[in-house]
Amino acid sequence: MFDDLRDLYQEVIFDHNRNPRNFRVIDDADRKVEGFNPLCGDRLTLYLKMDGDVITDASFQGSGCAISTASVSLMTEIIKGKTEQEADALFRQFHEMTTGKDEHFNLEAIGKLAVLAGVREYPARVKCATLAWHTLDAALKNQQQAISTE
Amino acid sequence: MTVFDVEKIRQDFPILKEKIRGKDLVYLDNAATCQKPQAVIDSIVQVYSHDYANVHRGVHTLSVRSTDKFEAARTKVKEFINAASDKEIIFVKGATEAVNLVAQTYGKANIKAGDEIVITAMEHHSNIVPWQMLCEQTGAVLRVAPINQTGELIFAEFEQLLNDKTKLVSVVHMSNALGTINPVKAIIETAHSKNIPVLLDGAQAIPHIAVDVQALDCDFYVFSGHKLYAPTGTGVLYGKQALLEVMPPYQGGGDMIRKVTFTETEYNTLPYKFEAGTPNIADVIGLGAAIDYINAIGMPAIAAHEAELLDYATTKARAIKGLRIIGEAEEKGAILSFVLDKIHPHDIGTMLDSLGIAIRAGHHCAMPVMDFYNVPATARASFALYNTRQEIDVLMNGIESLIEVFG
Numbered sequence: 001m002f003d004d005l006r007d008l009y010q011e012v013i014f015d016h017n018r019n020p021r022n023f024r025v026i027d028d029a030d031r032k033v034e035g036f037n038p039l040c041g042d043r044l045t046l047y048l049k050m051d052g053d054v055i056t057d058a059s060f061q062g063s064g065c066a067i068s069t070a071s072v073s074l075m076t077e078i079i080k081g082k083t084e085q086e087a088d089a090l091f092r093q094f095h096e097m098t099t100g101k102d103e104h105f106n107l108e109a110i111g112k113l114a115v116l117a118g119v120r121e122y123p124a125r126v127k128c129a130t131l132a133w134h135t136l137d138a139a140l141k142n143q144q145q146a147i148s149t150e
Numbered sequence: 151m152t153v154f155d156v157e158k159i160r161q162d163f164p165i166l167k168e169k170i171r172g173k174d175l176v177y178l179d180n181a182a183t184c185q186k187p188q189a190v191i192d193s194i195v196q197v198y199s200h201d202y203a204n205v206h207r208g209v210h211t212l213s214v215r216s217t218d219k220f221e222a223a224r225t226k227v228k229e230f231i232n233a234a235s236d237k238e239i240i241f242v243k244g245a246t247e248a249v250n251l252v253a254q255t256y257g258k259a260n261i262k263a264g265d266e267i268v269i270t271a272m273e274h275h276s277n278i279v280p281w282q283m284l285c286e287q288t289g290a291v292l293r294v295a296p297i298n299q300t301g302e303l304i305f306a307e308f309e310q311l312l313n314d315k316t317k318l319v320s321v322v323h324m325s326n327a328l329g330t331i332n333p334v335k336a337i338i339e340t341a342h343s344k345n346i347p348v349l350l351d352g353a354q355a356i357p358h359i360a361v362d363v364q365a366l367d368c369d370f371y372v373f374s375g376h377k378l379y380a381p382t383g384t385g386v387l388y389g390k391q392a393l394l395e396v397m398p399p400y401q402g403g404g405d406m407i408r409k410v411t412f413t414e415t416e417y418n419t420l421p422y423k424f425e426a427g428t429p430n431i432a433d434v435i436g437l438g439a440a441i442d443y444i445n446a447i448g449m450p451a452i453a454a455h456e457a458e459l460l461d462y463a464t465t466k467a468r469a470i471k472g473l474r475i476i477g478e479a480e481e482k483g484a485i486l487s488f489v490l491d492k493i494h495p496h497d498i499g500t501m502l503d504s505l506g507i508a509i510r511a512g513h514h515c516a517m518p519v520m521d522f523y524n525v526p527a528t529a530r531a532s533f534a535l536y537n538t539r540q541e542i543d544v545l546m547n548g549i550e551s552l553i554e555v556f557g
């Protein structure tokens with residue numbers, strides 16, 4: 001019935017929505033930033049544990065739609081073990097994938113995150129996917145204040 | 151029209167033939183804005199093709215024609231809400247501007263530090279923020295009458311909020327987030343017994359409920375044209391003439407003056423005192439056409455059709471496991487707000503859109519209502535005179551399927 005939506009709602013997204021990874025608080029987190037999408041009410045708190053410039057642990061709490069939950073869940077998995085520069089590069093690639101004009105974007109380079117490429121066809125949902133990454137961007141810049149998509 | 155023939159009515163709305171993602175459009179976002187009948191579209195084409203010039207100024211034929219049509223629309227509005235005079239009908243760009251107008255003119259002239267304004271917990275942001283701004287400017291205090299879990303005003307608590315300091319009650323006639331129809335007659339009687347004027351926000355009520363401002367005895371009534379099958383950028387402030395006469399003007403400019411020198415200005419009479427600048431001529435004429443269209447069908451027939459749709463939709467929605475209706479007031483208009491277990495309203499919105507169904511997902515500009523029900527957002531299906539039982543079947547089947555897909 002929802003055949004048209006298979007590019008947007010892939011099984012991986014349903015899976016992460018049902019069972020979000022790293023859905024917990026890191027009590028002794030080095031970075032903690034809140035992200036908020038006032039249009040739909042998506043709200044998340046991102047926690048990072050750092051060792052020098054390496055992200056040794058990442059987790060989140062909050063509530064949102066399937067796209068935003070899957071996006072933040074996947075993100076916490078993929079950034080673990082990455083340096084700040086590597087995470088920042090991923091943020092840029094993810095941003096390009098979801099909002100960029102380049103139709104020949106190299107999906108392989110972005111690995112698992114490619115399941116979220118479908119949002120670019122749904123402008124109203126792009127912010128659901130990018131909320132997690134904008135929150136990460138703020139955390140990498142060591143900002144304390146909550147970020148908003150609007 | 152003696153028989154309400156929804157299939158015939160649907161023929162009047164060209165957009166209903168649109169295909170959305172290859173499917174028949176099922177338009178259930180009427181509380182956000184309504185689609186327009188051909189008669190309204192034609193009226194705008196007619197104005198710009200044959201009758202257009204600026205109003206209230208020229209002596210030339212087109213200006214006279216344009217003015218006549220514009221003022222005829224005012225008379226249609228007056229009759230539609232049974233105001234006592236055309237002078238009580240002020241054209242604005244929408245309900246929001248009308249509330250702001252009252253806040254910044256009546257409010258500033260009559261509400262001082264320590265005074266109180268009473269609203270309810272189910273207001274749209276447009277009936278909250280203008281009062282908060284006024285309170286900030288004057289030092290007045292905003293009081294909020296609470297609602298219960300079904301989404302009804304707790305009348306006893308509302309009554310208790312009214313006191314010597316209360317200078318205005320501003321309440322929604324019908325809630326956009328919940329569908330609740332407030333007991334406005336009782337609200338007005340209670341407030342008037344304490345000499346407190348009442349503004350009714352009729353943005354949602356106007357297409358669903360026959361409004362008689364004299365029978366209600368409200369002091370102000372505001373609504374938007376676009377929810378009444380009329381063009382966007384049209385709205386109405388009704389005010390009792392005696393109140394409007396003594397209120398200071400809203401904006402300064404052309405049309406609202408009688409005489410201007412560099413030392414002083416004499417303001418125009420009602421309603422022009424509040425209509426500075428060239429108004430939205432063609433769209434206001436379109437509003438008149440929308441009222442003609444509605445009158446030809448009849449408000450009672452429209453209300454009966456929508457009540458039947460709401461009953462049908464509510465019964466079907468209650469049978470869906472995991473669906474919770476938000477707002478189950480006894481007196482309710484054609485709005486079905488709901489949430490699904492573990493499925494965010496935005497996912498519901500996107501999935502239904504893929505089936506051609508347009509609903510609203512979000513906070514409906516009523517964030518305090520969302521907070522009250524402890525939900526980030528709701529999905530909302532809202533019905534209009536052109537909706538059918540079959541469309542509700544499509545909606546409910548869609549909801550059941552998406553619950554299955556989400557697992």
